[in-house]
Amino acid sequence: MKLIRNLEEYQPAGPLCLALGNFDGVHLGHQQLIKECVNYARNNEGIAAAYIFDPHPARVIKPDSAPKLLVTPQRKAELLEALGLDLLIYAVFTPEVAKMSPEDFVKNILVDQLHVQQVVVGFNYSFGYRGAGTPALLKELGTQYGFNTVIIEPVTINGQIVSSSAIRQALEEGDVEKAAAMLGSYPLISGQVVKGEQRGKRIGFPTANLYVDPELTIPGSGVYAALASVGSRWVKAVVNIGRKPTFHDEYPITVEAHLIDFNEDIYQQTMSLTFFKKIREERKFNGIEDLVQQIKRDRDEAARIVVLPR
Numbered sequence: 001m002k003l004i005r006n007l008e009e010y011q012p013a014g015p016l017c018l019a020l021g022n023f024d025g026v027h028l029g030h031q032q033l034i035k036e037c038v039n040y041a042r043n044n045e046g047i048a049a050a051y052i053f054d055p056h057p058a059r060v061i062k063p064d065s066a067p068k069l070l071v072t073p074q075r076k077a078e079l080l081e082a083l084g085l086d087l088l089i090y091a092v093f094t095p096e097v098a099k100m101s102p103e104d105f106v107k108n109i110l111v112d113q114l115h116v117q118q119v120v121v122g123f124n125y126s127f128g129y130r131g132a133g134t135p136a137l138l139k140e141l142g143t144q145y146g147f148n149t150v151i152i153e154p155v156t157i158n159g160q161i162v163s164s165s166a167i168r169q170a171l172e173e174g175d176v177e178k179a180a181a182m183l184g185s186y187p188l189i190s191g192q193v194v195k196g197e198q199r200g201k202r203i204g205f206p207t208a209n210l211y212v213d214p215e216l217t218i219p220g221s222g223v224y225a226a227l228a229s230v231g232s233r234w235v236k237a238v239v240n241i242g243r244k245p246t247f248h249d250e251y252p253i254t255v256e257a258h259l260i261d262f263n264e265d266i267y268q269q270t271m272s273l274t275f276f277k278k279i280r281e282e283r284k285f286n287g288i289e290d291l292v293q294q295i296k297r298d299r300d301e302a303a304r305i306v307v308l309p310r
Contacts, residue, residue: 016114139151223241223278
């Protein structure tokens, strides 16, 4: 997959099918949309592409109330490539772009610069100044300017529409299994392993402290069964997310992973955690011995739940 950040780099190489949206999380709804685009390109000897604004428009228009993201731009690109996308266009979203009318966006970008043959959007896609453009308007403009528009209907699970906001809420509530059902895969976070308080090592359960970009959504406080990835290695893990109430009255939220049967020094390395299930809530213990006994139970439960990749 080719990635470009400047539209002047785009060179037409066949009929272009363009997916429009932000695709945060690349969930099941997004996957349907991308697959439609890829199928069109394969059947017409064309190019399957996605056009994504970066940063997220909400971070420019309403930075104080913008939601946290589910994935980084790099992770999003990896997921989109795995679905068969040929081209990913990351376009800078600026206040000037925000003021562009829906018709100007279609004419100036989709038609004049990209020469689209087909555009695919979700049922709730909006574009142009103050989100005035709707899928219905896009379809009308497509007829006017000579391209086809496909609108993907919502994907539902147990009666709930799959959306990035619904996944974000599930994660914040610690329901990683619900989030996984909507994502189509277990939720994952990545970051650099940094030094912590070293207390885990002293009590016999060393932990890898993960620094996660504060703009990303992480699961809510609790203890989780997870799969850790360090380099090319996969390791079962029990992860605590929270404020360490046994030792602190006030403390920033941390992500700490005890890697089961693993004793290597991985400071400063990148680690990914894939969350399988929440084991329990975080709580305050009466003393170290009570905590150690609970960690042993958590470790055994995580070891039972997590399956290592073959």
